[in-house]
Amino acid sequence: MAEALSCGAQVTDLFVTVPARSRHSDLVTAAEGAGIPVHVVSGEVMGDLAQTVTPQGLLAVCGFVDVPIAAVTQSAPTLVALLANVRDPGNAGTVLRTADAAGARAVVFADASVDPYNGKCVRASAGSLFHLPLVAGVRLGEAVAVMRGAGLRILAADGRAGRSLDDPGVQARLGEPTAWMFGNEAWGLPPDLVALADEPVAVPIYGRAESLNLAAAAAVCLYASARAQRVHGVTGRDGA
Amino acid sequence: MAEALSCGAQVTDLFVTVPARSRHSDLVTAAEGAGIPVHVVSGEVMGDLAQTVTPQGLLAVCGFVDVPIAAVTQSAPTLVALLANVRDPGNAGTVLRTADAAGARAVVFADASVDPYNGKCVRASAGSLFHLPLVAGVRLGEAVAVMRGAGLRILAADGRAGRSLDDPGVQARLGEPTAWMFGNEAWGLPPDLVALADEPVAVPIYGRAESLNLAAAAAVCLYASARAQRVHGVTGRDGA
Numbered sequence: 073m074a075e076a077l078s079c080g081a082q083v084t085d086l087f088v089t090v091p092a093r094s095r096h097s098d099l100v101t102a103a104e105g106a107g108i109p110v111h112v113v114s115g116e117v118m119g120d121l122a123q124t125v126t127p128q129g130l131l132a133v134c135g136f137v138d139v140p141i142a143a144v145t146q147s148a149p150t151l152v153a154l155l156a157n158v159r160d161p162g163n164a165g166t167v168l169r170t171a172d173a174a175g176a177r178a179v180v181f182a183d184a185s186v187d188p189y190n191g192k193c194v195r196a197s198a199g200s201l202f203h204l205p206l207v208a209g210v211r212l213g214e215a216v217a218v219m220r221g222a223g224l225r226i227l228a229a230d231g232r233a234g235r236s237l238d239d240p241g242v243q244a245r246l247g248e249p250t251a252w253m254f255g256n257e258a259w260g261l262p263p264d265l266v267a268l269a270d271e272p273v274a275v276p277i278y279g280r281a282e283s284l285n286l287a288a289a290a291a292v293c294l295y296a297s298a299r300a301q302r303v304h305g306v307t308g309r310d311g312a
Numbered sequence: 313m314a315e316a317l318s319c320g321a322q323v324t325d326l327f328v329t330v331p332a333r334s335r336h337s338d339l340v341t342a343a344e345g346a347g348i349p350v351h352v353v354s355g356e357v358m359g360d361l362a363q364t365v366t367p368q369g370l371l372a373v374c375g376f377v378d379v380p381i382a383a384v385t386q387s388a389p390t391l392v393a394l395l396a397n398v399r400d401p402g403n404a405g406t407v408l409r410t411a412d413a414a415g416a417r418a419v420v421f422a423d424a425s426v427d428p429y430n431g432k433c434v435r436a437s438a439g440s441l442f443h444l445p446l447v448a449g450v451r452l453g454e455a456v457a458v459m460r461g462a463g464l465r466i467l468a469a470d471g472r473a474g475r476s477l478d479d480p481g482v483q484a485r486l487g488e489p490t491a492w493m494f495g496n497e498a499w500g501l502p503p504d505l506v507a508l509a510d511e512p513v514a515v516p517i518y519g520r521a522e523s524l525n526l527a528a529a530a531a532v533c534l535y536a537s538a539r540a541q542r543v544h545g546v547t548g549r550d551g552a
Contacts, residue, residue, distance in 0.1 A: 162402075170528045175518030196525075203520040238539060278415030278538050280443040285436075288410045288531035291524070295532045298518050299478060 082135030086110045089118050092129025099130065123191050137201060138188065138208040141180065141215055145222035147205075149177030150306045151297055152219060152251040154226075155185045156212045156265050158286065160257050164188065165196025166287040167254065172200035174294035179204065182212040212253070216268045219251040226269040228253045229293050230261050231283045233272035237296050242273055246300035247307040252293050257286040322375030326350045329358050332369025339370065363431050377441060378428065378448040381420065381455055385462035387445075389417030390546045391537055392459060392491040394466075395425045396452045396505050398526065400497050404428065405436025406527040407494065412440035414534035419444065422452040452493070456508045459491040466509040468493045469533050470501050471523045473512035477536050482513055486540035487547040492533050497526040 086103045088110060093100055103110055118127050144152065153171040158164045164186050171179050181188050188194075188208050194201055207215070216226055225248050235242055253269055255261030260283075266272045275284055275292050284292070326343045328350060333340055343350055358367050384392065393411040398404045404426050411419050421428050428434075428448050434441055447455070456466050465488045475482055493509055495501030500523075506512045515529045524532070 166525050166528060169521055169525060172519040173515075173517050173521035173524050173528075198521065198523075198525075200519075200521050238543065275413075275535075276539075277413050278542065279412040279440075281409055281413035281438065281440050283438075284413050284531070285406050285409060285438075285527070287525070287528055288406060288413075291528035291531040292535045295515075299516075302518065303478070 083108050083132045084135065085133040087113050087118065087121055087131040087133075089113060089115050089129040096130055103132075124195070136189065138206045141207045141210050141218050144178040144180075144205050144207060145218055147177060148222070148249075149224070150249040150301055151176040151294065152224060153179045153290065153294060154212065154215055154219070154251055154253045155179065155181050156253055156261060157182075157184045157256040158254065159184070159186055160286075161186045161190040161193035162196045163257050163286050164190075165193040165198075165201075167290045168193070168197040168206070169200040170287065170291045171294055172197075172203045174291075174298040176294060176298075177204060178207060180207040180210060180215045182207075182210050182215050212265060213268060216251070216253070220270075222249075224249045224251045225271075226251050226253060227293070228261055228266045228269035228272040229255070229275065229289050230266050230272035231274050231277075231289075232260075233266075233274040235271070236274045236276040237293070238276050239273075242271075243300070245307075246297050247304045249306060250297045252290070252297065254286060254290050254293075323348050323372045324375065325373040327353050327358065327361055327371040327373070329353060329355050329369040336370055343372075364435070376429065378446045381447045381450050381458050384418040384420075384445050384447060385458060387417060388462070388489075389464070390489040390541055391416040391534065392464060393419045393530065393534060394452065394455055394459070394491055394493045395419065395421050396493055396501060397422075397424045397496040398494065399424070399426055400526075401426045401430040401433035402436045403497050403526050404430075405433040405438075405441075407530045408433070408437040408446075409440040410527065410531045411534055412437075412443045414531075414538040416534060416538075417444060418447060420447040420450060420455045422447075422450050422455050452505060453508060456491070456493070460510075462489075464489045464491045465511075466491050466493060467533070468501050468506045468509035468512040469495070469515065469529055470506050470512040471514050471517070471529075472500075473506075473514040475511070476514045476516040477533070478516050479513075482511075483540070485547075486537050487544040489546060490537045492530070492537065494526060494530050494533075 086108050121131050153176050168179050188206055227250055275289050326348050361371050393416050408419050426433055428446055467490055515524055515532050
């Protein structure tokens with residue numbers, strides 16, 4: 073709620089329970105000051121509205137925040153996350169939060185990925201939904217073409233890839249502007265989607281696990297790029 | 313199930329539905345060959361046994377796999393994860409899976425952390441429960457003392473820490489044998505637990521997120537150590 077108000081999202085209504093109204097009087101006052109209608113409701117109504125077992129007692133109705141993909145490339149992004157058929161809302165929201173933390177400039181929900189406005193996704197994003205440009209309902213092929221056109225290198229996170237993040241060649245190019253492609257939590261990225269990328273890269277498995285959870289893999293990949301871009305500076309493609 | 317059988321866990325019974333018996337005939341044959349009683353049950357009974365909405369149709373009853381903390385240090389571990397009051401079973405299981413992937417030699421469920429045998433934790437671990445030594449029901453203070461006695465440096469993952477993973481001093485020592493301490497998903501590590509560590513270290517936040525999800529932070533920390541230990545070799549404490 074505070075995120076939505078402070079990040080300029082279009083808040084159209086605020087629902088609040090009596091206890092939450094006194095607990096968050098600063099937020100309620102801010103909303104009223106901004107001309108947002110404030111509705112006091114019972115805990116029972118709040119439970120239904122929030123669709124969660126332990127609602128916070130405060131619920132803001134916001135306009136959609138997603139943007140067209142063309143808007144993303146206008147700011148010359150250096151790090152982007154592309155979700156391809158990520159179905160689990162908790163995973164998708166966690167990747168959104170992690171991408172925000174890693175300083176990514178956009179997250180794209182492509183192909184059959186979950187609705188970013190799914191309540192569980194919004195909660196898992198912990199406010200990051202309002203922090204960075206979000207693109208929804210786009211084809212992965214189109215997203216890849218737009219990102220490539222903007223000078224980003226497309227890396228596919230693929231546990232079956234021959235080269236890992238530790239590969240010196242991969243390491244040497246991690247500082248380049250990069251869009252990371254992440255696949256479905258159960259089956260990953262099928263070959264036809266991997267083929268859209270410039271290079272498939274595996275997170276190395278040093279132990280006996282068969283694979284990493286999607287959100288954990290995304291954290292390792294996005295932070296590897298973020299760190300390389302910060303420590304060595306963002307380098308141009310092909311070291312230019 | 314395959315993990316449990318192949319990793320030497322004590323499987324005492326195998327429950328299987330008729331469709332799963334033909335689908336996984338190799339596993340059922342292996343179980344029978346090992347003298348494990350195989351019980352055919354209805355889908356309804358399986359649903360109750362597995363406590364999940366879409367059970368796999370195959371359920372093994374195993375003995376507990378946790379070990380005393382003294383057993384962990386006998387193998388001179390170089391990377392260990394210490395969970396301090398991690399309550400969410402999905403998070404704990406994901407950290408277990410990530411620690412396994414990162415090549416950690418043990419995961420310790422300390423203080424009021426969730427029961428590692430919680431069904432959701434077991435499922436989130438994706439078999440990793442059987443891959444590396446697991447310690448449960450130990451005090452964090454005791455776990456820290458034992459790890460420190462075994463020559464491990466204790467790092468506390470703490471978003472409020474003054475130094476981050478990018479700090480050159482932190483980077484220089486990441487190759488040392490390390491036990492990473494991770495706190496509760498909602499409130500992190502309180503000061504009295506951080507004080508048990510040799511050093512608190514933050515995962516850097518490059519964007520606008522307030523913090524990272526626990527499992528994502530653990531992935532970044534564990535992989536940072538694993539990579540440093542592999543690329544530069546495990547170094548002794550204080551560079552010795």
